[in-house]
Amino acid sequence: MCIAMSVAVIIVNWNGWKDTIECIRSLLRIDRDVNIVICDNGSTDGSFYEIQKWLIDNLPEINVDRSSLGRKSVGFRFLETVPHTSTSSDQCGITLIRSDSNLGFAGGNNVGLRYALAGDHSHFWLLNNDTTVAADALDRLLERVSEDDRIGICGSTLVYFDKPDVVQNLAGGGFKKFRGKAYSMGMGLPLSEPIDRACIENELRFVSGASMLVTRTFLEQVGLMCEDYFLYFEELDWAERSRGHFKLAYAPQSIVRHKVGASIGTSDFGNRSTLSDYYMNRSTIKFCWRHSKISLPIVLSLVARDAVRWCRQRQWSRAAILARAALGLPYQA
Template identity: 45%
Template structure:
């Protein structure tokens, strides 16, 4: 197996997480890959910090948990060669023939999850020399065989368009965040990660059931086939944050199936840059805003007859925010509920 893989990592004000992720990625046992880091117009000096790391002038922050630190230390050999592009150069095809291990792309503005990752995928499509793209969250650490197991699982399965990994909580690696994907409830416009909070040491012997159950692959780790991209297209940029994965999956449903590689392990910090959390009490304003706004956006697009049900659930959300005295969140939920113009959260 010598298929070329582009690993696309999106950064937004999260250089500490990103360079820890890169330390693990560049220790991969699979060697035919290039890494693309897309920076969504960070204002914390992320690009400069990543440059310093690649030059060997800045060390990554390594966890004290030896189960995870094993995959990030000792540090990979530096310096690492890299090239830097703007989004305009990528979109105009102004790319170098020579390709170092690391490509840095400045997107120029905060394009959101889909928009930022799409820039990296457009680079790969412009080069036209790859077989797979691995979309990997920057707030992750991977084992050195994580990519190998993904590639092994999709081998010989032409209808498998996207494959996911076993996601474990970075701060509690004995607990599962997701067995590859999630189940989507179209009535409530909400998702549930398969296996959430289960003990990881309990063997999973129902792979086929999980793959049939999955409505989409969780975006923290998605191995995407080149044929899938050429056929279905890039991720939809209407959402900015959340619902991109389920939108992608529903567009491809009649042509492709989803996969899950159980032995492909990813330790995930769960939304470190935007304050996402499985616990609604810990969810940041921006995460709460887009999670609720896009329930309506996605339902209007694919299940418009279910809008009354989704609106009813938003009313319940409003009551819950009132009980918590989260008045700013009450306001945006009311605006979403009554569709009072195009209400957006400041993205930068």
């Protein structure tokens, strides 16, 4: 079943042009035509020009193949600066926007969303650049959203890129307020495991930003992502702001392969990078202050515990990073 809805895909790239190109390739193979908006988020590795060169060199051949299959040709547009405004006539197959600075996860996605909202799109698919999507992944998301007009955001089944038979995440996760901790659902399950969609949706408190389909109505009523988190907890904040007005949903058959934190050093196993560690703790504190003050004592005590642990291991720089996160001071490696 192919539902007639106009979709814009939003991708944020930061020093990861090879992953982004792989993501674009997978999107050009899906079962429907979409507009793709890529925000290069202040990359320092030449990403903007590498992606630009790839599009110029490869889209003509890709369009020949698409034409032979009766598919619409894909155009492209390059914007060297973040546009202040755009119109529906600006929308084309692929738009690559260059930001001079790193605006964070929310800021980068908001650049793409502001641009795409000028078009006539009914839905917006936010994808991490280190993902590739199954050919029917978007159709499965749209089918689920079409079943209930109260749905504002819908998530996919994320699987590990190098182990596609193992689940990384089922839609998103929950939040334990008495521990001040967000958690992922389904990690490590075999993909063949039967899934109770209703059970997942009942527990769901946020949809993973690696793959989230958002409705125009949600964006118009709730607004864009909050940009002052910079990294982490943006999705949970977004969902919290919409509570009582919109539902979160899950499309189990929407399969997305995810490399997990390719740009910033996030890991499901072992230690995070110092950048990841700082923003995870800083954003946890910020979210709890806004939405779950009951969580703050335990959150701050856990940050202090971890700082002491790093001191005992003579990892002074890591302990200092946690102290800066707790005090709201800027990140400093």
